[in-house]
Amino acid sequence: MRRHMIEERPHWRATAETFGFRFADMYGAKYWDESAMFSFTLEEIEGSIEDPSRDLHQMCLELAGRAVGDARLLSRLGIPAAHHDYVSASWRNRAQEPSLYGRFDLAYDGTGPAKLLEYNADTPTGLYEAAVFQWLWLEDLLRSGALPPGTDQFNSIQEHLVERLCLMPQNAMLHIAGAVDNVEDGGTLSYLADCALQAGYRVKMLAMEDIGIDPVGRFTDLDDLVIERMFKLHPWEWMLAETFGQKLPHARCTFMEPPWKAMLSTKAILPLLWEMFPGHPNLLPAYFEDDPRAGELRDYARKPLFSREGENVTLVRRGRSETVPGHYGDGPFVVQAATHLFETRHGHAVIGSWMVGDEPCGMGIREDTSAITMNMSRFVPHIIAV
Structure with a gap:
């Protein structure tokens, strides 16, 4: 690529x-x-x-x-x-x-x-x-x-x-x-x-x-x-x-x-897929926010179950945090391990x-x-x- x-x-x-x-x-x-x-x-x-x-x-x-x-x-x-x-x-x-x-x-x-x-x-x-x-x-x-x-x-x-x-x-x-x-x-x-x-x-x-x-x-x-x-x-x-x-x-x-x-x-599929297929090479570790394991992720993305265009997503990497405002902040969230994009x-x-x-x-x-x-x-x- x-x-x-x-x-x-x-x-x-x-x-x-x-x-x-x-x-x-x-x-x-x-x-x-x-x-x-x-x-x-x-x-x-x-x-x-x-x-x-x-x-x-x-x-x-x-x-x-x-x-x-x-x-x-x-x-x-x-x-x-x-x-x-x-x-x-x-x-x-x-x-x-x-x-x-x-x-x-x-x-x-x-x-x-x-x-x-x-x-x-x-x-x-x-x-x-x-x-x-x-x-x-x-x-x-x-x-x-x-x-x-x-x-x-x-x-x-x-x-x-x-x-x-x-x-x-x-x-x-x-x-x-x-x-x-x-x-x-x-x-x-x-x-x-x-x-x-x-x-x-x-x-x-x-x-x-x-x-x-x-x-x-x-x-x-x-x-x-x-x-x-x-x-x-x-x-x-x-x-x-x-x-x-x-x-x-x-x-x-x-x-x-x-x-x-x-x-x-x-986005609820993310933790459920990780639970069903742990360690799959095309999946990232992901948990519902109320799961204690979510707190163990140091670099992560916090995502509402339902959101579009990145709204209400928070990305935490290397101690820095970025949050996109939006209209989906009231619902449940999942937490997914952060990964590298093509940059x-x-x-x-x-x-x-x-x-x-x-x-x-x-x-x-x-x-x-x-x-x-x-x-x-x-x-x-x-x-x-x-």
């Missing part, structure tokens, strides 16, 4: 606008950063990213299978008691309620095993730029001769998404719901809508607040059409806490992601390894000046060097 400074394409922002990448700049700063790239050998991709991601996914499924029917474990995973049966039933019916996608965030510097930082099993963003825009970047650089022929990228995300969606009922209506007016979430929703259209769906997009409930408890859209299948970019922990959460078990709606993904979209004078890099179904199929790299990846991180493209 190496970082290289390269020339930006002169008209990349116009290209971003043409292809609907309207959040290439965010928060008044550059988000997409092609002034650099990361390069990997094929052996690094296959042995240090792809294979560990497949193993971690299977370990997570084993954890979910163990948690079903175990009220203690479900509660530890942050599932409200009122929804234990709903989530468990979804897992048992997973042949009809398969997962769509997720993203493992990995620490890897090219010198040792990748380490799991967290699993974004539900509603991860960063999808469009990983699947589409960094591939367009690669094609442009190959055409211009800036990269040698045969240069590749670990990226078949779009093909896998469309293929996965093709496993679902054809010519069905799929409602795609979320914060459609948010530039980043809206971009992700639009991209998934395009993938669904390619897979043969009919698609309607709507905001979460526009979802209604009919007299028999089914969800409806603004045209009073019953919602039978929904992709929602709205985390399950929010769904289960909403006022309509009590209606979920009786709504007869098939969700992408299914309710059982709620068991894995929490240069430009920042710290985290690898996002994308899973579609049960297969790793691509990655995106975010770089931040902080060792805690936050909302100001930059997306830097990558290649597999020839």
Whole structure:
């Protein structure tokens, strides 16, 4: 794994606008950063990213299978008691309620095993730029001769998404719901809508607040059409806490992601995986904060069970502490041993390894000046060097 400074394409922002990448700049700063790239050998991709991601996914499924029917474990995973049966039933019916996608965030510097930082099993963003825009970047650089022929990228995300969606009922209506007016979430929703259209769906997009409930408890859209299948970019922990959460078990709606993904979209999996697979080379020691062993870690990250963009994470290393403010400080926390990220004078890099179904199929790299990846991180493209 190496970082290289390269020339930006002169008209990349116009290209971003043409292809609907309207959040290439965010928060008044550059988000997409092609002034650099990361390069990997094929052996690094296959042995240090792809294979560990497949193993971690299977370990997570084993954890979910163990948690079903175990009220203690479900509660530890942050599932409200009122929804234990709903989530468990979804897992048992997973042949009809398969997962769509997720993203493992990995620490890897090219010198040792990748380490799991967290699993974004539900509603991860960063999808469009990983699947589409960094591939367009690669094609442009190959055409211009800036990269040698045969240069590749670990990226078949779009093909896998469309293929996965093709496993679902054809010519069905799929409602795609979320914060459609948010530039980043809206971009992700639009991209998934395009993938669904390619897979043969009919698609309607709507905001979460526009979802209604009919007299028999089914969800409806603004045209009073019953919602039978929904992709929602709205985390399950929010769904289960909403006022309509009590209606979920009786709504007869098939969700992408299914309710059982709620068991894995929490940092509570970190100590539970460490308990199940102690010493695994791709895991870091991790404990619930109320576990006395958590106090024995000298360098560590303290993380809420549910948080995004690094909010309310505290990193303690070599006696120094850094905390990101946020909105997730009231819930339970886990404590995970700190590890080294790939670091240069430009920042710290985290690898996002994308899973579609049960297969790793691509990655995106975010770089931040902080060792805690936050909302100001930059997306830097990558290649597999020839």
